[in-house]
Amino acid sequence: MNNATAVEPAGSTPLTHIPVPGGPKLWLLRHGETEWSRSGQYTGLTDLPLTPDGEDQARSARPALAATEFDLVLTSPLQRARRTAELAGFPDAEVEPNAVEWDYGDYEGINSAVVRAENPGYLIWDSGVPNGETLAQVAARADAIVDRVRAPLPDGTLAANVLLVAHGHFLRVLSARWLGLAPGEGRHFVLGTAKVCTLGWDKRTPAVEQWGL
Numbered sequence: 001m002n003n004a005t006a007v008e009p010a011g012s013t014p015l016t017h018i019p020v021p022g023g024p025k026l027w028l029l030r031h032g033e034t035e036w037s038r039s040g041q042y043t044g045l046t047d048l049p050l051t052p053d054g055e056d057q058a059r060s061a062r063p064a065l066a067a068t069e070f071d072l073v074l075t076s077p078l079q080r081a082r083r084t085a086e087l088a089g090f091p092d093a094e095v096e097p098n099a100v101e102w103d104y105g106d107y108e109g110i111n112s113a114v115v116r117a118e119n120p121g122y123l124i125w126d127s128g129v130p131n132g133e134t135l136a137q138v139a140a141r142a143d144a145i146v147d148r149v150r151a152p153l154p155d156g157t158l159a160a161n162v163l164l165v166a167h168g169h170f171l172r173v174l175s176a177r178w179l180g181l182a183p184g185e186g187r188h189f190v191l192g193t194a195k196v197c198t199l200g201w202d203k204r205t206p207a208v209e210q211w212g213l
Helices: 035-039 052-060 062-066 079-087 112-118 135-150 168-178 183-188
Strands: 025-030 072-075 161-166 196-202 205-210
Touching: 025 079, 025 168, 052 062, 052 079, 072 079, 079 161, 135 161, 135 168, 135 183, 161 168, 168 183, 168 196
Parallel strands: 025 161, 072 161
Antiparallel strands: 025 196, 196 205
């Protein structure tokens, strides 16, 4: 058994501030399919539209969200997320610049299978991407959103439910940070296109309430 302790990148100290029980719940919706998500290409800041199947996927997320009254709905500025929000029933979602996908640098548009063939054992969580964002930088953006969700609204009240429409790797990092885990632990949260998740609380402990609806 390997007892070595994993070393997380700088800036990955888990969050420690825990609100009172009954704090805000953060609902997550990954965008629907794009041509590159279907083919397995790294899709970071390239602004691709949804495929027709991706638009259908976005519409299919509506029933999982329709019964909840959201105090705040946020979306990545990239069109695949904004269109998903619209088709899921939230055309007036507020653009949140921090919610963009990981900047994959030199790997943008390259099929992940090609990267692994050239670099056996490669995992983005451990090796990062050349000339792109570090994991710590992605985590810093995720932390900013977690802080925003947990902070009082302009009227001084706490939100009960917040929806965030964004991207696969980013939402996985954010989920780890919500739980107070190091960002690399996002590797454990697999999230398909147009799937819905809920991050909430078990008493005072951050928890995953639903995953991949």
